[in-house]
Amino acid sequence: MPEDIDQLMLPVTAPLSEEELLRRCELITGKTVAQLAQQYNLPVPADLRRHKGWLGNLLERILGADAGNQAEPDFVALGIELKTIPLNSKGEPKESTYVCTVNPRAVAETHWQTCWLRRKLSKVLWLPLEAENSIPLEERYIGQAILWQPSEHQETVLHQDWEELMEIMIAEGGVTARLGRYLQIRPKAAHSRVTTRQVGHDGEVELHHPCGFYLRTSFTQQILSGKACC
DNA sequence: TGATGATCATAA
């Protein structure tokens, strides 16, 4: 995160209720990135190429996410996770959405009911953003936030995807991004040379490329369209 | 064009 964002003079206080959080979202809905940045006297990067997390971090600060740590959702008291979602010119999700890291060591002992992925997705505040590359970053608009919880069907599918992916992780030690209906596992690292090592019980050393869970665009689009909400 | 695999920046 750029130092600039650290120096923000803002309502650093976390929202105390969902209503308060949504009210804060309304305040920024329909504004441009430049307006937000100007409001807090921040420079806007020319592009996100080398500042991929800039906007996400800025919005966290503006909305009062008491993040910074890993073991809790962005809004700890409310149990809500904040995710920005980039939209293309058609208003559809442009990219898949990163959820969390896959921990290969814990795969075998983790259960769906308790896994971090499920907790993170139990309640999410989606914040759509214009992300068409032809639009200068400064001129992109903030969309209407959606507070979402998975429907029964959505959770069922996520659960099934998760079980399937875990099974293959255990059996083969890795998976392809092609698996999963809503959920997929893809590389997630600074670069492809990054490996983590672990030693098996019989002394073999395995190298892994760090991976993360992602939500497919078809799934996030379903959320945005408001279809299976509530 | 969309999806897969790769990559960027920052913090603790």
Place this chain on the structure above:
DNA sequence: TTATGATCATCA
């Protein structure tokens, strides 16, 4: 080093 925030870039 590994987590967070994601988007980039290439290939089919």
